[in-house]
Amino acid sequence: MEFQFGEFGGQFVPPQVAAALQELEEAFLEAIQDPEFDKEFRHYLKHYVGRPSPLYYARNLSEKLGGAKIYLKREDLNHTGAHKINNTVGQILLAKRMGKSKVIAETGAGQHGVATATAAAMFGMDCEIFQGAIDMERQRLNVFRMEMLGAKVTGVTQGTKTLADAVDYAINEWIKRIDDTFYLLGSAVGPHPYPTIVRYFQKVIGEEAKQQIIEQEGRLPDYLVACVGGGSNAIGLFADFLDDEDVRIIGVEAAGKGLETKDHAATLTLGKETVIHGMRTKSVVDDDGNISPVYSISAGLDYPGVGPEHAFLQFTKRATYAAATDKEAVDAFLELSQVEGIIPAIESSHAVAHAIKLAPTLPKDQIILINLSGRGDKDVEAIEHYLK
Numbered sequence: 520m521e522f523q524f525g526e527f528g529g530q531f532v533p534p535q536v537a538a539a540l541q542e543l544e545e546a547f548l549e550a551i552q553d554p555e556f557d558k559e560f561r562h563y564l565k566h567y568v569g570r571p572s573p574l575y576y577a578r579n580l581s582e583k584l585g586g587a588k589i590y591l592k593r594e595d596l597n598h599t600g601a602h603k604i605n606n607t608v609g610q611i612l613l614a615k616r617m618g619k620s621k622v623i624a625e626t627g628a629g630q631h632g633v634a635t636a637t638a639a640a641m642f643g644m645d646c647e648i649f650q651g652a653i654d655m656e657r658q659r660l661n662v663f664r665m666e667m668l669g670a671k672v673t674g675v676t677q678g679t680k681t682l683a684d685a686v687d688y689a690i691n692e693w694i695k696r697i698d699d700t701f702y703l704l705g706s707a708v709g710p711h712p713y714p715t716i717v718r719y720f721q722k723v724i725g726e727e728a729k730q731q732i733i734e735q736e737g738r739l740p741d742y743l744v745a746c747v748g749g750g751s752n753a754i755g756l757f758a759d760f761l762d763d764e765d766v767r768i769i770g771v772e773a774a775g776k777g778l779e780t781k782d783h784a785a786t787l788t789l790g791k792e793t794v795i796h797g798m799r800t801k802s803v804v805d806d807d808g809n810i811s812p813v814y815s816i817s818a819g820l821d822y823p824g825v826g827p828e829h830a831f832l833q834f835t836k837r838a839t840y841a842a843a844t845d846k847e848a849v850d851a852f853l854e855l856s857q858v859e860g861i862i863p864a865i866e867s868s869h870a871v872a873h874a875i876k877l878a879p880t881l882p883k884d885q886i887i888l889i890n891l892s893g894r895g896d897k898d899v900e901a902i903e904h905y906l907k
């Protein structure tokens with residue numbers, strides 16, 4: 520298993536955490552060798568999550584833009600409305616296999632908390648979610664949602680009182696409860712083996728998309744486009760195409776109020792190498808080398824680091840990373856809603872925004888495949904607020 524991605528990734532944690540991660544890695548490696556584990560995972564993906572998600576040719580949008588054909592991988596149609604459930608179901612199955620009865624998780628806006636609480640409810644696991652106190656206030660509806668699903672939500676009052684500190688808090692709690700508790704990490708980030716585990720459970724996105732585009736077009740796409748917060752939906756789409764050299768791969772970060780301002784979350788575009796949340800990756804740092812706060816209209820892209828594999832793919836130039844502003848994302852959100860009748864998550868709208876710029880520059884026989892990571896029902900209020 521990849522411990523590092525070039526010079527990125529690794530495991531920067533105290534010894535007790537390293538011991539817990541060792542146990543996790545062994546259980547994971549053993550599980551993925553077991554056909555029964557795979558069968559169970561596939562079973563829940565099909566019957567509970569609702570996979571395979573469709574690959575939809577966005578004819579209206581493609582024709583309006585007048586360039587490349589645009590396809591949407593519809594992760595928005597999954598149970599709970601995003602790709603996150605693929606990973607939570609996979610990790611809960613792993614937790615059960617390890618004999619754990621409780622799961623804990625961090626959450627920012629609450630999307631991963633909801634996906635974790637959902638899977639925990641279904642598998643009869645005790646569930647506690649750590650969320651920054653400020654995020655709890657900003658996302659009251661998701662707090663209720665998690666509680667309705669039977670989870671306990673604990674506010675984190677240290678540091679910035681947001682996601683960055685909720686992760687540290689969750690890791691600390693994990694060490695105290697390691698005997699019966701599984702830490703369910705929400706994106707392709709953190710110390711080894713989490714980035715590898717999350718990619719493993721998310722790569723079904725790209726595997727399906729590859730088969731579907733071959734069925735519909737008889738060939739591979741020319742471009743893959745996905746938004747990048749921690750990077751799990753993006754790596755889930757990209758993983759199965761990394762060896763297909765003719766497929767260009769583009770991740771899209773949040774440029775917030777603009778790359779020339781301080782209010783963005785463009786960690787790959789403007790960041791430097793740092794260690795954060797137990798991994799070596801890229802973060803935006805200030806002149807003293809401290810990790811700067813990040814900003815995006817989209818709570819899911821508002822993460823101060825990024826998955827180490829993306830830092831590596833950027834370094835090796837296998838993938839390139841662009842950024843879309845709040846405004847571009849909101850415009851794309853409205854455009855896709857009005858032209859295709861699909862309301863995308865504001866996170867996914869960053870990927871759509873990039874494709875909207877790219878498609879008209881390409882000939883009509885080219886294909887862009889966008890990962891539509893989630894649906895936008897959760898964002899309607901925020902968009903209304905933004906437009907006012």
Ligand SMILES: *Cc1c(COP(=O)(O)O)cnc(C)c1O
Pocket residue numbers: 601602603630631705706707746747748749750751752753819820864866867892893894
């Ligand atoms: C959480 C979330 C993201 C960002 O997380 P990644 O790990 O970068 O995929 C993107 N889209 C949606 C819909 C999300 O809920």
